[in-house]
Amino acid sequence: MLTLLHLLSSIALLVWGTHIVRTGIMRVYGSHLRRLLGHSMANAPMAFTAGIGVTALVQSSNATALLAISFVAQGLMALPTALAIMLGADVGTALMARVLTLDLSWLSPLFTLVGVSLFLSRKQTRAGQLGRVLIGLGLIILALQLIVAAAEPITEARGMRVLFSSLAGDTLLAVVVGALFAVLSYSSLAAVLLTATLASAGLISLPVALGVVIGANVGSGVLAWLNATPQPVPARRVALGNLLYKLAGLVVLPFLPMAVEWMATLGFSAQTQVIAFHLAYNSLRCLVLLPTVGLMARLCERVLTERPLDNGIAQPRHLDPTALDTPSLALANATRETLRIGDLVETMLVHLLEALREDRPEPGEDIRRLDDDVDALYSGVKLYLARMPREDLTEQESRRWAEIIELAINLEQAGDIIEHMLGKVQNLKISKRRSFSDSGLDELGQLHSLLSANLSLGLSVFLSGDSHSARQLLQQKRQFRKRERELAHAHVHRLHQQVVESIETSAAHLELIADMKRLNSLFCSAAYPALEGSGSGKPRVSGESQAVREARIKQQLPPGKPA
Structure with missing residues (x-):
C-alpha cells in the first residue's frame, strides 16, 4: 500500500x-x-x-x-x-x-x-x-x-x-x-x-x-x-x-x-x-x-451551425478567461470592458436629455434596456476580476485592479441613478401631466452638458492615468458644483417670481440637480487614483473613504484650485 x-x-x-x-x-x-x-x-x-x-x-x-x-x-x-x-x-x-x-x-x-x-x-x-x-x-x-x-x-x-x-x-x-x-x-x-x-x-x-x-x-x-x-x-x-x-x-x-x-x-x-x-x-x-x-x-x-441568439442583454466581449494566467493581459481586458460600460452610460445620458425635452416613450425604453446591459457587463467584469490570483499581482497591478473595480462599481451606480432620474421625469410628465419651464429645461441641459464632458474626461483619465488631465477633471468638478449652486439659486428666484411651471416642477427639478451632482462625483472619482500615483507614490489604503482621498488630493492641487 x-x-x-x-x-x-x-x-x-x-x-x-x-x-x-x-x-x-x-x-x-x-x-x-x-x-x-x-x-x-x-x-x-x-x-x-x-x-x-x-x-x-x-x-x-x-x-x-x-x-x-x-x-x-x-x-x-x-x-x-x-x-x-x-x-x-x-x-x-x-x-x-x-x-x-x-x-x-x-x-x-x-x-x-x-x-x-x-x-x-x-x-x-x-x-x-x-x-x-x-x-x-x-x-x-x-x-x-x-x-x-x-x-x-x-x-x-x-x-x-x-x-x-x-x-x-x-x-x-x-x-x-x-x-x-x-x-x-x-x-x-x-x-x-x-x-x-x-x-x-x-x-x-x-x-x-x-x-x-x-x-x-x-x-x-x-x-x-x-x-x-x-x-x-x-x-x-x-x-x-x-x-x-x-x-x-x-x-x-x-x-x-x-x-x-x-x-x-x-x-x-x-x-x-x-x-x-x-x-x-x-x-x-x-x-x-x-x-x-x-x-x-x-x-x-x-x-456546428451558428444560430443567432439575442436576448436583448449585452454580453462581455473582451473578458477572455485564458488571459487570467497573464495578469497584465487580464487587466487590459477588464479595462476595455469597463470602458465599454462607460460608453453605455454615456449613451444613457444622451437618452435622458431626450426624455427631458421630448414626450416620446422611446428614450425611456432605451435607458432601461441600456441599464440592463450595464448591469450585465458590470457583473462580468466583477466576476472576471474575482478570478484573478491577487497574491500573484505586483503592487502596480494590484492598484490597477482596484481602480478597475472601483470605476466599474461607480458606472453601475451611475446607470441606476440615471434610470431613477428617468422615473422622476416620466412621473412628472405622464402621471402629473406637468412640464418644466423653458428656463428650467435650459438649466438642466447646461448641467447635462457639463456632466457628459466630465464623464468623457473621466474615462480618458482612467485609461491614460495622466495627472494633468486628472487635475483638469477635478477643476471641472469644482466648476460643476459652482454652476449647480448657481442654477439652484436661479430656480428659487423663479419661484419668488411665481413662475407656474417652476412651482409645479420644483421638487423634481431640485432632485434632478442633486442626482446630477451625485453622477458628477462618480464620474470624477477616476481623477484620484491618477493623482495618487503621480504624487507621493504611496499605495492607496484599502477601505479609505472618498472624503479622506479627496482631502489628500487637495494637498497636491495648485493654490486657489480646490477639488
Whole structure:
C-alpha cells in the first residue's frame, strides 16, 4: 500500500510540475506568446510552426488550445489557422516529451535551488516568475525519477503484472485508459511521460504503452472540447476540429503489431521506443493532415451551425478567461470592458436629455434596456476580476485592479441613478401631466452638458492615468458644483417670481440637480487614483473613504484650485 501511495504521489508531483511551468511561462511571456500566435495568421505552415513553439514553451497543448480558441471566439483568427496551430501543438508536446526523458537528473537539484531562491527573493517580479518555471522543471525531472523508483517494487508484484497484462490483448482498452489519464491529469504530456517511465520499469508492455500514448492524444482533444463547451460556436469549432484530427490518428491501430515488431529489432530501451513513437506518430499525422485544415474548417462549420441568439442583454466581449494566467493581459481586458460600460452610460445620458425635452416613450425604453446591459457587463467584469490570483499581482497591478473595480462599481451606480432620474421625469410628465419651464429645461441641459464632458474626461483619465488631465477633471468638478449652486439659486428666484411651471416642477427639478451632482462625483472619482500615483507614490489604503482621498488630493492641487 505504501509503495502504491509513493507512485501516486510521484504522479501527482509530475502533474503539478507541468502546471507550475505552464502558469509561470504564461504569466511572464503570455502576452508575447499571444502576439506570436496572432502574427501567425498568414498561412498554415507558419501557424503550424507557431503552435510547435508555443507548446514547447508552455509544455501543454491544452494551454495552446485555450489561446487559439479565445482568438477564434473574439473573431481575431480564422478557423483554418487555429486548426493548423493545434496540429503544431501536438508536435510541440511530442518534442518536449523527448527532451524531458533525457538523462537530466543532475538538473533537478540545480533548477530547484535556483528557482526557489529567485521566487522567494523576487516573487512579484519577472525573475521571480522565471524562478517558478525552474521549480516546475525541477519537480518534473524529480517526479520522473521517483516514478521509476516507486514502480520497481510494483513490477515484482504478481497481481499488478496480471492487471496490466490484461491490457495487452485489447488495444482499444489501452487507448481508453490513456485518454482517461490525460483527462484526469489535465495533461497529455504527463500521461506520455508516465507511460514511458512505466514501460521502462517493465510494468507495462510496449504494445500497451503505444496504445496508451495514442489514447493520451485523444484525451487532450477531449480536454480541449470540454474547455470550449461554454464558449461560442466559433470557439467550439476549433475544439471539434482538433478532436476529429486526434480521432483520425486511430487509423494506425491495426498497424501497431507490425510497428512493435520492427521497433524490437532496433535495440533501444522501452522508454526511448515509446517517446520516439510518440514523436514520429504526432509528426507524421500532423504533417499529413496539415493540408486539410480548410476542408476540416468547412466540415466543422457545417456540423456546428451558428444560430443567432439575442436576448436583448449585452454580453462581455473582451473578458477572455485564458488571459487570467497573464495578469497584465487580464487587466487590459477588464479595462476595455469597463470602458465599454462607460460608453453605455454615456449613451444613457444622451437618452435622458431626450426624455427631458421630448414626450416620446422611446428614450425611456432605451435607458432601461441600456441599464440592463450595464448591469450585465458590470457583473462580468466583477466576476472576471474575482478570478484573478491577487497574491500573484505586483503592487502596480494590484492598484490597477482596484481602480478597475472601483470605476466599474461607480458606472453601475451611475446607470441606476440615471434610470431613477428617468422615473422622476416620466412621473412628472405622464402621471402629473406637468412640464418644466423653458428656463428650467435650459438649466438642466447646461448641467447635462457639463456632466457628459466630465464623464468623457473621466474615462480618458482612467485609461491614460495622466495627472494633468486628472487635475483638469477635478477643476471641472469644482466648476460643476459652482454652476449647480448657481442654477439652484436661479430656480428659487423663479419661484419668488411665481413662475407656474417652476412651482409645479420644483421638487423634481431640485432632485434632478442633486442626482446630477451625485453622477458628477462618480464620474470624477477616476481623477484620484491618477493623482495618487503621480504624487507621493504611496499605495492607496484599502477601505479609505472618498472624503479622506479627496482631502489628500487637495494637498497636491495648485493654490486657489480646490477639488
